[in-house]
Amino acid sequence: MIKLSTKGRYGMRLMVNLARHHKNGREAIILKNVSEEEGISIRYLEQIIIPLKINKLVKSIRGAGGGYTLGKSPTEIRVCDVLQALEGTCSLVECVEDETYCDKTKICGTHDIWKGATQLLKDYFSGITLQDALELTDKKIAAAKKKAKAK
Amino acid sequence: MIKLSTKGRYGMRLMVNLARHHKNGREAIILKNVSEEEGISIRYLEQIIIPLKINKLVKSIRGAGGGYTLGKSPTEIRVCDVLQALEGTCSLVECVEDETYCDKTKICGTHDIWKGATQLLKDYFSGITLQDALELTDKKIAAAKKKAKAK
């Protein structure tokens, strides 16, 4: 009923992957690698990265030796920035941003409920940076490796 | 990126409408009325109400003079119950409920972020009942009326 689109899901994984290989933005990362590492079709990644580029969250470098780099440091990019870029808004229902979307906004009680939930999510996603997401991932990878070794 | 489906949106409005006309469950409300009051196609409402019926959130009475009533009192139905009924789960991404959905759950940092957000929403929607939603709506209607009169 409430669903994060695959665009959002893949978009974040793409960004975390770029963050992992981000050495001060001096090395370009090619989508082919991201595709292989994340198991997401390269064609689809190409579509997803467009709005991220438009919103300056990534920079593209064409030609041989090219690829993508983060537009800013991982500590400066928040989850909400990524989600926002990927669809222009980050609200649970259209009517939260665009009060004319539903004709009954003025007398709809559920509207206020969705609005509250949207705010909750926004605050949550504002408090998490790409760096946090990367560290979370790295920690999980390390734990998984340790576990595998213990066997 | 994160979207409440129309099923969820309409489903809640349907339930609030039933709650408004719920006189201890003695009067059946017909979808035709809900359709007119809420501006939602009766055919679509019929589809949406099926899972609500299966989950005993509404009762149906067939034939002439029939209709629907709430399965329990509005104070006993929470928003999360309605959303849960409408799609069987209430999580932002599949992998929160079904860890095998993504193959990389064990090493995916974003997974934990989505999980946190899901929990946030669940808690929020658990704390709001149909009664609350109804009161919110009635208050808004009263305010709108007062404003109209003042003119």
Place this chain on the structure above:
DNA sequence: CCGTTTTCAACATAAATTTATAGGAATGAT
């Protein structure tokens, strides 16, 4: 400078899912 390779860019199309409408059968009240 030229051709080749590597990469992003743009457009088109296919598949799957969600959203919405339609027709008619089953049920029960009067």
Place this chain on the structure above:
DNA sequence: ATCATTCCTATAAATTTATGTTGAAAACGG
């Protein structure tokens, strides 16, 4: 019997998800 209503199935329209095809820019080797 008739009428009002839910119930069931089909299907159309729109959107999201995913793949394919071709083109254009940049680097590099000669």
